[in-house]
Structures are given as C-alpha cells and as structure tokens.
Amino acid sequence: MKKVITISRQFGSGGRTIGRSAAEKLGYEFYDKELIEKIAEESGLSREYIEAHGESSPSRNIFAYAFVGRDASGNSVGDYLWRTQRDIIEKIAEKGNCVIVGRCADYILRNRVDCLHVFIHADMDKKKERIVSLYGETDATPEKRLLEKDKTRAMNYKYYTDRTWGMAENYHVSLDSSALGEERCIDLIVGLARIL
C-alpha cells in the first residue's frame, strides 16, 4: 500500500481532478489549494504570491530573478518559498495517506519508498477544450496558454531539481488521460496504490 501519491500534470490534462478523485476513493487527504494555505501560514507569504510563483519561481524572468530580492546570504524569496514548500511537503508525507498535486513533490519525496509518483498528460486538442471550458477564453490562444504554463513548470522543475519535467523515468506511471479517459486513470492509480 502506497501512503503518498504525487501527481505531476500538464496544464489542462485533468491531473488535478484525477488526483482529487483518487484521494476520495482511497480516503486520503488531498493537497492542492490546501497546500497553498499551509505554505501561506508557515511562510508569511501571500496566497496570491504562492499561487503565482509556487510552481514557476525563477522562470518567468530569469534575470530579474537572479538579481533582485535576495537577502544577505544570497537567498531570494523564490528560494525561501521553495524551502518552505519542501519542508511542508516532507511533513505531509511523513503523516501519510495523502495525494499531493504538483510543486515538485515527486522530486522532494523521491527517496521515500511509500510513494507512488504519477504523471498525467493529454493531447493538445483535449487540453485546449478543457481549459477553455474551465477557465474561458482569454486574449492568448489556448495553445499558447498551455505551452507557456507547462514551460514555466518545466523551468521551475529544472531549476530546483536539475531534472527534465515530464520525463517518464521520473514517475512510476505516466498516463495519457485523453487516450485512457479520466475514470480509467483514477482506477489505475487507486489500484496501483493499493497493490504496491
């Protein structure tokens, strides 16, 4: 039985929804927005800041990031947010029986044997449909929004983990939610969590 499930996901793939349903079926705690609350509490940073930067700290503007907002030891607010997130994720995992979405949890918890690390992706057309129906239209095309969001996540992940985001080898199982369907992804995750 795996006590911790991490879900990494492409934007628009439905990974968060899949994670929430898997948590419900397993009777596990689900950490997504809840994680932001905890991080806000412990760090003193605003929810808005965490939401905007928790998975994208250094990447939006790597030069601005490199030179501003560092303390005397050279630590940026991004590094501070990273360390706070990491400590909270480690504490949550220690308690067990939880599903954690995003925030490099797969990397942070890579040495724990009681974790199942999952990556959810989907084809571009399905992701486009999904984000437009969930978040509506914006000035940018759906494809541009999708690519930018994932690029940001990939850069953040690379910066803090030195790994390539979305490489199959980082996860125990990676699933195409558009090909398999959300229900089947949920069942596979729940089944693997129970059996492994």
Place this chain on the structure above:
Amino acid sequence: MKKVITISRQFGSGGRTIGRSAAEKLGYEFYDKELIEKIAEESGLSREYIEAHGESSPSRNIFAYAFVGRDASGNSVGDYLWRTQRDIIEKIAEKGNCVIVGRCADYILRNRVDCLHVFIHADMDKKKERIVSLYGETDATPEKRLLEKDKTRAMNYKYYTDRTWGMAENYHVSLDSSALGEERCIDLIVGLARIL
C-alpha cells in the same frame, strides 16, 4: 481493442521481455529480431549492420555520419535504413495484431488510432543487475553501458523524429518495471490493449 502495440524501452528495463509476453497473451505477432530479418530482406543490408545501426544511426559519430557514405542525392545509408524500417513498420501495422519493439515505431505510427504506445523504464540498480545477468560483465561499468545505449537511442530518436526520447507525452502509458514488476506491466498493457 488496440491492434498495434509499440514498446519503447530503456536498455535493461525488461521492455522487450514484457512486450513478448504481452504479445503471447494477446495472440499477437511479436517484432523485435523478426523486424531485423525483414529489414535485412528488403534493404539488402546485413543483419549485423541493422542491429548495430537500426536504433543508433547518426549518433555514434555525428560528423562521420554527416559527411561519409552519402549517395548523389545526399542520402546516407543511415537514411536508407530509416526509410526501409519506416516502410516495413507501416506495413506490419497495417496488417495489425502485433507488438513492435523499438525503432521509433511510436513516432512512425503516431497518427494511427489503433495503436497503444508504451514506454518501459526502470531504476538504475535494477537495470544494472539485469544487464549483467543477461549479457555478462564487460570492460565498461554496467552504468556506463546503460547510459551509452540509451543516449544512442535518444540521439537517433531526436534526429529522425525531432522529439525527446523518454518524454511521457510521447506514449499513452509509461511504466517503471522495477517498481511495478514485469507481470503487472504485462497485465496492464494487455488490459489496456483490450479495453481501449
């Protein structure tokens, strides 16, 4: 029901064995060495050449590859091998009911809706054990042999497909055979092939 299963795999992950068992359970043809035979027949190239270069053409030495052995139209023997492989893989897929291992089949068949594309990977320690027990010791360390083989596959894949080898998004499902176990991987693939 998926009529074609492609298996891409890290060296030492057991992907080929998993593919063969999945083929047996589904009553499908299995193409690995068999593919080399077919390519040899159609291309006139030797089995040894195909085995050595079929998944690693331009990468061993990109400069040598770029400048030698090209015909009047600038086609190298590597390009010729690629085209022959591609045509044979397309023909095999058209016949259906088959499992194809390696050789960029996931990319070549990316537009067919009757395919299940699978990637098999494993952790380094398990892969080391496996290749030493299967192929014995050599002068190079097991880790070096593993990294070189996969690097070669990755460069070949990049050259011909412009994709990154091992990215989860290229496959419908990616599985860690060391975490899940070979039997479970086989059952998952067979189950998904039947249900999708």
